Amino acid sequence: MNQPQELPIFPLGTVLYPDGRLPLRIFEPRYVEMTRECLRTGSGFGVCLILDGREAGEPAVPHAVGCSASVVEREELSPGLFNLLARGDTRFRILERRVAADGLIHAQVEWLTTEVSVSISEEHSLAPLLLQRLINEVGVGMVPMPHRLNDAAWVTHRLAEILPLPLAAKQRILECDDSLEKLEIVLRQLRSIGDFG
Known part of the structure; x- marks a missing residue:
C-alpha cells in the first residue's frame, strides 16, 4: 500500500x-x-x-x-x-x-495508513449523540451506511462533513492520524461557537 x-x-x-x-x-x-x-x-x-x-x-x-x-x-x-x-x-x-x-x-x-478503529470514550460520548441528531435532520440517505456511531474516526468525519466548520479545521482533521485527537478538533470547534457543552 x-x-x-x-x-x-x-x-x-x-x-x-x-x-x-x-x-x-x-x-x-x-x-x-x-x-x-x-x-x-x-x-x-x-x-x-x-x-x-x-x-x-x-x-x-x-x-x-x-x-x-x-x-x-x-x-x-x-x-x-x-x-x-x-x-x-x-x-x-x-x-x-x-x-x-x-x-x-x-x-x-x-x-497514508488506514486509521485503526477506536471506540469513543465516555468523555466524548455526546459526539455520537450529536451525530445521530444531525443524521435525523439531514436524512439517513445523506450519511454513508453502515452507521458506525462508536468509531471515533467515522463519527469525526461525518460531523466534519455536516457541520459548518472552518475549512482549515476540516483539513487538519483529514491530516490527523489519531482518531481521538481529530475528534477533539471537532469538539473544540463546537465549544468555541457555543454549540457543545
Missing part, C-alpha cells in the same frame, strides 16, 4: 474523508476527460482542498494531503456534462505533481 501511485487530482473547495459522499457536476473539459478515463478503467481520482486558486479556470494549488475517490453513481446529462456521486476511499499525501497541457493535475502520491 505504500508504493507511490499516480493519481489525477481534483482540487475543490471542500474536504473529502474516507467513506464520505461527494456529489459532483463535471463540465470542465479536463475533468470530463478524467471522468471518462476513470469510468473506462474503473480507476479513481484524488480530491484535495484548494490551497491557492479556484475550482474553475487556471489549475489551483492543492493541499498536500487529500483523499482518493471512486465513482459510485454517474449520469451523463449530455456530451461533456456529468453528474457523479463519488465516495471517499483512502487518504494520501502528494509527493510531486505536474500540470498536463489540458490543465489536469497529475500527482505521485503515497498512501
Whole structure:
C-alpha cells in the first residue's frame, strides 16, 4: 500500500474523508476527460482542498494531503456534462505533481495508513449523540451506511462533513492520524461557537 501511485487530482473547495459522499457536476473539459478515463478503467481520482486558486479556470494549488475517490453513481446529462456521486476511499499525501497541457493535475502520491478503529470514550460520548441528531435532520440517505456511531474516526468525519466548520479545521482533521485527537478538533470547534457543552 505504500508504493507511490499516480493519481489525477481534483482540487475543490471542500474536504473529502474516507467513506464520505461527494456529489459532483463535471463540465470542465479536463475533468470530463478524467471522468471518462476513470469510468473506462474503473480507476479513481484524488480530491484535495484548494490551497491557492479556484475550482474553475487556471489549475489551483492543492493541499498536500487529500483523499482518493471512486465513482459510485454517474449520469451523463449530455456530451461533456456529468453528474457523479463519488465516495471517499483512502487518504494520501502528494509527493510531486505536474500540470498536463489540458490543465489536469497529475500527482505521485503515497498512501497514508488506514486509521485503526477506536471506540469513543465516555468523555466524548455526546459526539455520537450529536451525530445521530444531525443524521435525523439531514436524512439517513445523506450519511454513508453502515452507521458506525462508536468509531471515533467515522463519527469525526461525518460531523466534519455536516457541520459548518472552518475549512482549515476540516483539513487538519483529514491530516490527523489519531482518531481521538481529530475528534477533539471537532469538539473544540463546537465549544468555541457555543454549540457543545
